[in-house]
Amino acid sequence: MPELPEVETVRRTLMPHLRGQRVERVDLRKPDHIRYPDPATFQAEVEGRTFAMELGRRGKYLLPLEGGGTLVCHLRMSGRLFVASPEAPVEKHTHVIFHLSSGQQLRFQDQRTFGGFHLVYPDGRGMPKGLAELGPEPLEERWSADYLAAELAGRRAPIKAVLLDQSTVAGLGNIYVDEALFRAGVHPARPAAELSRAEVERIAAEAAAVLEEAIRYRGTTFSLYFDGEARGGDYYRELRVFDRSGEPCYVCGSPIEKTRVAGRGTHVCTRCQR
DNA sequence: CGTATGCCCTGCGCGC
DNA sequence: TGCGCGCAGGGCATAC
Numbered sequence: 001m002p003e004l005p006e007v008e009t010v011r012r013t014l015m016p017h018l019r020g021q022r023v024e025r026v027d028l029r030k031p032d033h034i035r036y037p038d039p040a041t042f043q044a045e046v047e048g049r050t051f052a053m054e055l056g057r058r059g060k061y062l063l064p065l066e067g068g069g070t071l072v073c074h075l076r077m078s079g080r081l082f083v084a085s086p087e088a089p090v091e092k093h094t095h096v097i098f099h100l101s102s103g104q105q106l107r108f109q110d111q112r113t114f115g116g117f118h119l120v121y122p123d124g125r126g127m128p129k130g131l132a133e134l135g136p137e138p139l140e141e142r143w144s145a146d147y148l149a150a151e152l153a154g155r156r157a158p159i160k161a162v163l164l165d166q167s168t169v170a171g172l173g174n175i176y177v178d179e180a181l182f183r184a185g186v187h188p189a190r191p192a193a194e195l196s197r198a199e200v201e202r203i204a205a206e207a208a209a210v211l212e213e214a215i216r217y218r219g220t221t222f223s224l225y226f227d228g229e230a231r232g233g234d235y236y237r238e239l240r241v242f243d244r245s246g247e248p249c250y251v252c253g254s255p256i257e258k259t260r261v262a263g264r265g266t267h268v269c270t271r272c273q274r
Numbered sequence: 275c276g277t278a279t280g281c282c283c284t285g286c287g288c289g290c
Numbered sequence: 291t292g293c294g295c296g297c298a299g300g301g302c303a304t305a306c
Contacts, residue, residue, distance in 0.1 A: 001299070060300080077299055078284085093284085112283050114300070130301060157277060166301080174299070223298090263279075264299070279305085288296085 002075040004060060004138070004171025005214035006225050006233060010081055011057045014106070014228030017083040018051040018064060022101040030095035033108065033116040036126035042119055046071065046098075059134045059170030064106075072118040072128065073108070078224045079115025081108055111224060133167045138208045143169065145201040152192040152200065159195060160188035161262035163207070172207060175220055175242045178267045180207040182241045187273040188261045213238065241267040 002010070026046050031039035049065060056063030056070075062081065065071035073081060084105050090097070091109060096117070098106040108115070120126045135151075136142035151168050152159070162168055163177045172180070181188050184202035186195065195203070214220060219233030222243065226232050240250055245258035249269040259266050 074300080076301075110283095111285070112299080114282065128301085155276075161277085164300085265297090277306085279303105281303085282299105282301100284298100286297090288294105290293090 001077045001173055001175065001222070002060060002079065002219075002225055003173035003176050004211050005176070005217075005235065006219035006227070007057055007060050007062055007075065007171075008215050009219045009227045009233060010075070011055050011062055012228075013231070014064065014081065014083065015055045017102070017104060017228065018055060018100070018106065019053045020050060021104075022050045023047055023065075023098050024101055025099040027097040027099065028095075029097065030113075032113070033095045033110065035116045035128070036118045036120075042117070045069065045119055058131060059137070059166055060173070061128070061131050061134075069122055069126075070120045072120055072126075072131065074115055074128070075110070076112070076114035076116075078112040079108065079110040080224070080226060080230075081106065082226065082228050082230045083107075084230070130166055134170045135166060135168045137170050138172070138211050143204065143208065145197075145204040148204045149197065149200045152195060155192040157192055158189045158261050159186060159192045159203070160264070160266060162192045163203075164262060164264070169207065171211065174264050175222065175239070176207070176210050176214065178242045179210045179240060182267075182269060182273060183210060185272055185274065187270070188266050188268060189259075241269060243267070 023046055026043045028039050034042045052066040062073040063070050084107050086105055093111045094107055094109045096108040118126045118128050155162055160177055163172050183206040186199050186203060214235040217233055217235035220235040221232035222236060241256050244256045245267055246255050249256055249272060252271045254271045257268055257270055
């Protein structure tokens with residue numbers, strides 16, 4: 001599932017192919033993926049527009065087109081946005097194809113169909129609620145132990161639920177929350193307000209560290225993810241708990257357990273994480 | 275407001 | 291071998 005490191009990798013790999021490219025035609029093979037405005041208006045507004053020299057990203061949102069309204073894309077669980085030559089066979093679940101002036105195509109493919117596009121107008125129409133309310137980027141200065149401590153105060157929800165909440169911090173998903181909490185030595189089910197100052201500091205630091213590392217490895221290919229050039233990420237083999245249930249903890253050797261926290265499959269070493 | 279739950283959807287893995 | 295079922299999950303709506 002694309003989280004911040006994967007979306008950032010897609011941004012970086014798409015940029016050289018998209019910068020300055022005109023959208024000659026938008027082929028809406030499955031119009032449901034256009035969330036705003038209606039598909040016909042979307043098509044009319046995007047055709048003829050040009051990709052900016054710099055693609056944007058906020059949290060897990062990709063902002064590939066700017067000027068006179070911004071094209072916003074969210075990949076959710078299984079979305080893929082990549083460049084392909086027109087000769088490449090159109091794979092199953094390819095829902096949108098942008099024909100570029102270079103002759104290349106920007107393709108959107110999404111098996112589970114949760115991903116989609118918004119065109120956000122300069123007056124704010126079309127802005128996804130989640131994007132408007134996004135918390136700080138963990139790799140920017142606003143993210144700190146002080147900020148996190150203030151967010152956790154008075155909250156009884158498990159720390160994992162709070163970290164998955166995009167309005168608290170942008171970009172963490174199920175994989176990297178489990179990894180960050182393992183590295184911080186904190187059990188995901190602990191009520192947020194009960195964490196010590198030292199634990200909060202470790203979580204703030206490890207959340208940033210794991211995302212930064214994962215970006216360097218070009219993300220995690222767990223099931224369906226690949227980048228803007230259809231290439232997988234290498235962070236999978238660096239994962240310490242996620243998808244390792246029953247396997248020995250790298251630190252203490254006891255088996256990683258899989259439980260359910262905040263409605264999500266959760267991987268934890270109950271010896272290292274208290 | 276904070277928290278919990280269910281829904282969207284497809285493919286896969288499991289049990290029989 | 292084949293079928294049906296449950297599970298997977300990010301964001302959002304809805305209920306409490």
